[in-house]
Amino acid sequence: MTHDCSFLEDLPLADDQRSFADGQRDSHAADWGAEQLGEGVTPDAVVWPESTDDVSAVLAAATERGVPVTPYAAGTGLEGNAVPAHGGISLDLTRMDDVRDYRPDDFQIDVGPGIIGSDVEEYVAADGLFFPPLPSSGDISTIGGMIATDASGMKTVRYGEIADWVLGLEAVLADGTVVQTGSRAVKTSSGYNLTETIVGSEGTLAVVTEATLELAGRPQQIRGGRAIFETLDDATAAVSDAVRTDVDVARIELVDGLSARMANAYLGTDLPDAPMVFLEFHANHGVEEEIDLCRTIFEEHDVARFEMSADDAEMDELWRARRELAYAVATYDADLEPLHPGDVTVPISSYPEIVRETRRLADEHDLLIPCFGHAGDGNLHYSVLVDRDDSDQVTRGKEIYAAIVERALEMGGTATGEHGIGQGKREYLEAEHGAGAVEAMRRIKRALDPTGTLNPGKIFPEGGELE
């Protein structure tokens, strides 16, 4: 579907703030998860707003004309979240990447949505502060994108997700209305929580034009390490026990034997082909006691090796395999491509079972499915690798992918812990939340965006109104 976007010529935008050129349109038709998307995803125009007024003007004019608008930034989404499913305008927010205000005394910073996550950390580092919920992609993805999906990452087990660190927003509704949400106070019970309503809504309710983020003081003690297990069951049971024993760990990441093999191939390292748990401890006091507690629990699960890094360089080396894993998986075998990445999350007591079930399905159907993830959150990333020329294998792969999601939902978990629904997981929305909740979500969507201008074709199941 194409939309007439010539009205953009009449808006108060500079020439370099809009483009109808094929190159720009094509580059905004993709994200990291776009390969499983359908057709008609190329936007008709790209706009680079530089202010809230720009965003407001574009949205008001597009809504008046029934032209879809899809917010875009770094394009690192994994579920086609920022790809314009119905064409229209790609609203590229990367130029709104400034620090608007910084209040280190209050541990707060106001930033534009296009700022890269690690740039926030660099900005505040000299004051001993950091932004704890940054995802692993924090050095390439934007704060606006993280807010869109309520992203989280390795340190979420200790510090929570993005939503926990957003104090307030400035956002623009589809009709151009500018909305301020939240407060600079650390808590408020005044009115509805518009901040949390917008966080995680993937640009379907409003376009975020500024975010007030909370920061944290850097812990005085940081220690990293790695534990190697004989069996995957031992590794997952150890993680589950550690979390349930309330070990104060800041990262606790699972890497299965297959993933380790892939990391070796990619990095030229010689990690053992064994299930591993990567660890990081943050504390101001007593970090050794927490490490000892963790080690004791891991020993109950027959840990084969438990090694802590002596310094930052060693920690960096220990962690390298985990950090590079997504690339290692994607490049492991030229004939195999991953289906879009699994992102299920379950209650921690069910974590050993979801991993065991995934491994069982992989073995039963003779497919390569590396498993890793933010184990402390009950989060499992799994990649089903298939030969895309083998339609039978693709079909089986998709079935297994779906079976793992369904199993996670039966455990009371979620289809997506941190990537959002986008286009890739729409079929699971109602299975996870039930018809009543989906209807309530639709009502909120209709209330804030009655014409369905913002990012249509996302989150809600196909075929509904305002999809």
Next chain:
Amino acid sequence: MTHDCSFLEDLPLADDQRSFADGQRDSHAADWGAEQLGEGVTPDAVVWPESTDDVSAVLAAATERGVPVTPYAAGTGLEGNAVPAHGGISLDLTRMDDVRDYRPDDFQIDVGPGIIGSDVEEYVAADGLFFPPLPSSGDISTIGGMIATDASGMKTVRYGEIADWVLGLEAVLADGTVVQTGSRAVKTSSGYNLTETIVGSEGTLAVVTEATLELAGRPQQIRGGRAIFETLDDATAAVSDAVRTDVDVARIELVDGLSARMANAYLGTDLPDAPMVFLEFHANHGVEEEIDLCRTIFEEHDVARFEMSADDAEMDELWRARRELAYAVATYDADLEPLHPGDVTVPISSYPEIVRETRRLADEHDLLIPCFGHAGDGNLHYSVLVDRDDSDQVTRGKEIYAAIVERALEMGGTATGEHGIGQGKREYLEAEHGAGAVEAMRRIKRALDPTGTLNPGKIFPEGGELE
């Protein structure tokens, strides 16, 4: 305004689940903050649902007939939150006070909305768990009420507010639709965050019929104490500095000299008439180091005495004055009554200034205004005491009350940190959030409750539709 509620006779409710008797209606026309409310607040009927089906049946029937429904529980709200401003049905949820499921391995418990907060803590205590965000009124107020106002309390400085500890809800919309929100996974980015949209909405969007709460492990080290300062400025500056230095404190409460005098009168104690800061430290390691760090900072602000309690009994004694303060203020002088309690919250760097300003206004206008509160959150509770027979004093008192709120808003703070808007703070909603945000809130209200059945006359400014 009265409403014909005879349809309740036709619903599948037992006789003891509905009442039209004056005694019951009157007892549901009041909460702790009701004295400043207007007329017409007596409900026409009271219903005690015992199941989600009961709630759904009452709401669907009431909505069909245009009869308002106001959820009610312990009646401990301070802003008339649960008082039926437009009559209709008072939906008393106190019978839905059961534990539905308890999963200590996942630190989760599912409870009915009518359960008293401290009953949750008792239920889980044997497993070494607790529910951190309980407000000071946790032994008399219900989980449903806390969710309605997004309550918080003394330990919020370390553990956050109620919203941070609610994983999911079952709730009923005005038309009777039952909605499940959230997940048992500790994080999810699937769909809109209905949980956080409902938490803090004061029963105007949905009636909560079940809540999944997260629990925390009890810290191994808990130490309480008290610091006495020469001046109020010293005390507030010390608190602000301690929080900004990231001292890991679990409670840090201000009590000004006037409040101390009132506590003495009420408790027969002999506290010094001086500004005090009550402290509690939670840690698994290094609690002494944190105490030392705090002491060092307090010494920079000329602390006169810094005493830590040796044991639980001593801690209890030290804390008694703070705990009983609301009662002490209310009973201090038979001729004086407090206006409804102030609940402003500001960024921590502005805390000394808001307290100083409050003290200045009190002195300038010759009024008694005791100041206390959860200083670590930047939260200030102030009670303007007036002789209600002295209309001039009442007028001045209200002006000062309002001036303090306005000052807090100028600092980027909130009119209400934990009590909600209810009826008492409606005039501040737009001043705090702006017209755009209030319009967005109204749209969400209309979307989920188009007939305005649920708790009308709350949150939104007077005179609007669906008020």
